[in-house]
Amino acid sequence: DAGVIQSPRHEVTEMGQEVTLRCKPISGHNSLFWYRQTMMRGLELLIYFNNNVPIDDSGMPEDRFSAKMPNASFSTLKIQPSEPRDSAVYFCASSLELTGGTGEKTQYFGPGTRLLVL
Amino acid sequence: GQQVMQIPQYQHVQEGEDFTTYCNSSTTLSNIQWYKQRPGGHPVFLIQLVKSGEVKKQKRLTFQFGEAKKNSSLHITATQTTDVGTYFCAGGSQGNLIFGKGTKLSVKP
Numbered sequence: 367d368a369g370v371i372q373s374p375r376h377e378v379t380e381m382g383q384e385v386t387l388r389c390k391p392i393s394g395h396n397s398l399f400w401y402r403q404t405m406m407r408g409l410e411l412l413i414y415f416n417n418n419v420p421i422d423d424s425g426m427p428e429d430r431f432s433a434k435m436p437n438a439s440f441s442t443l444k445i446q447p448s449e450p451r452d453s454a455v456y457f458c459a460s461s462l463e464l465t466g467g468t469g470e471k472t473q474y475f476g477p478g479t480r481l482l483v484l
Numbered sequence: 485g486q487q488v489m490q491i492p493q494y495q496h497v498q499e500g501e502d503f504t505t506y507c508n509s510s511t512t513l514s515n516i517q518w519y520k521q522r523p524g525g526h527p528v529f530l531i532q533l534v535k536s537g538e539v540k541k542q543k544r545l546t547f548q549f550g551e552a553k554k555n556s557s558l559h560i561t562a563t564q565t566t567d568v569g570t571y572f573c574a575g576g577s578q579g580n581l582i583f584g585k586g587t588k589l590s591v592k593p
Binding site: 408459472475476477 | 527529580583
């Protein structure tokens with residue numbers, strides 16, 4: 367099993383540019399999570415999808431952030447325009463939620479995308 | 485809102501010493517999960533506890549879930565340099581998994 371795949375692994379961009387992070391969850395998993403990790407704030411949940419539908423996006427910082435999941439095997443997190451304070455490691459995680467599940471199942475994390483906005 | 489507090493934030497130990505990290509929730513949890521993140525790596529699932537008072541062991545690691553299902557601990561006996569990393573607890577509640585801020589463990593050989 368390839369595990370959760372994220373790309374790019376590293377991204378350096380200038381303030382104001384658009385950044386798109388990509389995630390391929392584990393095959394067969396039906397829930398996908400986007401996290402942001404910084405030294406100051408730790409691991410923060412940004413958004414959570416179940417069966418490709420956004421369930422909880424209360425963690426999305428502001429309108430500059432958007433996430434999509436067009437199908438069960440692909441998701442994107444977009445930042446437009448990017449700012450230096452967006453510099454962080456962005457993790458994607460997936461899990462298998464059973465019908466009527468409550469979003470608490472074991473999460474499998476991808477290797478992360480290290481984003482630096484200059 | 486729901487919060488999961490984890491202490492200490494940092495712990496420095498000599499190799500061979502024991503280590504414990506504690507996790508406390510403001511609400512009753514349905515389950516508690518523990519993850520380990522090596523330096524430069526990503527969080528990796530270690531274990532899940534579901535029952536009140538549950539204790540589970542993985543070699544030198546002992547995990548406990550409190551009777552009230554509001555707190556948990558991870559204890560490592562005789563730490564080794566391979567134990568270095570950040571240990572996160574994550575509490576399951578009302579359909580969400582809330583991560584603590586983690587305890588960063590460093591081990592001096």
